[in-house]
Amino acid sequence: AQTVTQSQPEMSVQEAETVTLSCTYDTSESNYYLFWYKQPPSRQMILVIRQEAYKQQNATENRFSVNFQKAAKSFSLKISDSQLGDTAMYFCAFMSPSYDKVIFGPGTSLSVIP
Amino acid sequence: DAGVTQSPTHLIKTRGQQVTLRCSPKSGHDTVSWYQQALGQGPQFIFQYYEEEERQRGNFPDRFSGHQFPNYSSELNVNALLLGDSALYLCASSRRQYEQYFGPGTRLTVT
Numbered sequence: 001a002q003t004v005t006q007s008q009p010e011m012s013v014q015e016a017e018t019v020t021l022s023c024t025y026d027t028s029e030s031n032y033y034l035f036w037y038k039q040p041p042s043r044q045m046i047l048v049i050r051q052e053a054y055k056q057q058n059a060t061e062n063r064f065s066v067n068f069q070k071a072a073k074s075f076s077l078k079i080s081d082s083q084l085g086d087t088a089m090y091f092c093a094f095m096s097p098s099y100d101k102v103i104f105g106p107g108t109s110l111s112v113i114p
Numbered sequence: 115d116a117g118v119t120q121s122p123t124h125l126i127k128t129r130g131q132q133v134t135l136r137c138s139p140k141s142g143h144d145t146v147s148w149y150q151q152a153l154g155q156g157p158q159f160i161f162q163y164y165e166e167e168e169r170q171r172g173n174f175p176d177r178f179s180g181h182q183f184p185n186y187s188s189e190l191n192v193n194a195l196l197l198g199d200s201a202l203y204l205c206a207s208s209r210r211q212y213e214q215y216f217g218p219g220t221r222l223t224v225t
Contacts (some may be wrong), residue, residue: 004156035213043202045157045216091156095213101147101170102206102214104156 023092139207
């Protein structure tokens with residue numbers, strides 16, 4: 001069974017600084033998808049970034065980028081130039097194409113400090 | 115383009131009652147998944163519907179059931195409510211194997 005672990009329950013960062021959120025996962029599959037979702041206090045789950053396991057190149061979306069290490073089963077999220085609106089819960093998630101269900105980690109609460 | 119919508123926003127029920135939650139998927143999406151998110155935790159997969167049939171199910175009892183309609187909208191039904199069913203219920207839609215888009219959720223409180 002697949003599992004997703006986020007070892008940092010809470011983190012904080014100064015506005016305009018860079019922060020990295022950690023995620024590790026366990027699977028025996030070779031092809032899968034990884035995601036980072038953001039859930040602000042409004043509770044709307046928002047897709048931040050997506051990575052296909054067969055792609056070696058790390059995904060990037062504006063200020064958000066990932067460090068995907070397939071052999072280590074690690075998938076960290078880097079947020080550059082942090083903004084107050086980045087304050088939210090961040091969930092790392094795994095999806096096997098053969099199952100379609102998304103398995104979430106326990107989340108990291110990120111606070112951006114002015 | 116409307117995103118995923120859910121109704122109602124909030125709901126308060128008493129132990130033993132039954133509840134129905136509703137979800138309309140994003141335009142162009144044919145698959146609906148339901149998740150339960152307890153306070154301070156990540157979402158847990160309940161089940162997924164595709165072509166009006168339950169395609170996958172997580173580790174939830176039979177008290178949790180669902181339905182998908184021909185227009186791809188979906189309902190989640192929970193019978194014999196327990197206090198532990200209090201949670202945020204999230205609906206997500208997708209087109210087959212692509213990423214899932216989530217609705218705003220329904221906050222269920224069981225007293």
